[in-house]
């Protein structure tokens with residue numbers, strides 16, 4: 001499965017992408033805000049790539065690698081997972097080299113379009129949610145840009161690397177207008 005946007009090609013990462021996965025998985029923000037193993041080397045990257053393949057094969061999660069149309073380097077991933085009764089969750093991460101250009105916004109918006117499209121074109125989902133640690137302003141900004149409506153802050157709801165954090169929740173429904181809402185609280 002390959003999805004395309006003006007600037008990006010989205011398709012499952014493969015074994016040849018292991019170095020690129022190691023590169024973004026070691027970024028301090030990825031470590032600070034996602035549950036990647038620490039330390040993260042080639043063994044972890046290959047396990048991740050295998051899990052991505054398993055997810056596509058058994059329809060439990062769909063992870064897309066993010067690449068620029070003119071560059072085979074894997075910059076990051078955007079995935080949908082946690083399928084329950086027509087709802088799912090979206091997650092993303094990008095190497096710092098690719099940040100600040102709107103690539104994740106573009107990639108995640110395209111994945112949402114696919115996730116909401118009726119089968120056989122898409123998954124036919126009705127709701128996609130986003131969750132993040134309460135301090136993850138960059139992820140929240142991306143979630144807002146793809147049309148997620150803010151649904152709240154669960155206080156002290158998650159433990160990340162041994163520390164309790166608030167968790168932010170937002171979601172977009174299939175029939176929502178996907179322009180960025182203006183009523184998100186400032187982080």
Ligand SMILES: CC(C)(COP(=O)(O)OP(=O)(O)OC[C@H]1O[C@@H](n2cnc3c(N)ncnc32)[C@H](O)[C@@H]1OP(=O)(O)O)[C@@H](O)C(=O)NCCC(=O)NCCS
Nearest residue numbers: 029030033093094099100101102103104105132138139142
């Ligand atoms: C969250 C993360 C993926 C966001 O990356 P990003 O590049 O900032 O995301 P976007 O694609 O939404 O790009 C937005 C930036 O591009 C800029 N931009 C440029 N052109 C743009 C365009 N056409 N469309 C949207 N934004 C654009 C925006 O102004 C913004 O820059 P700013 O932050 O300086 O204002 C990244 O910070 C990351 O990987 N963090 C670590 C992992 C993580 O936290 N994942 C989420 C866990 S919940």
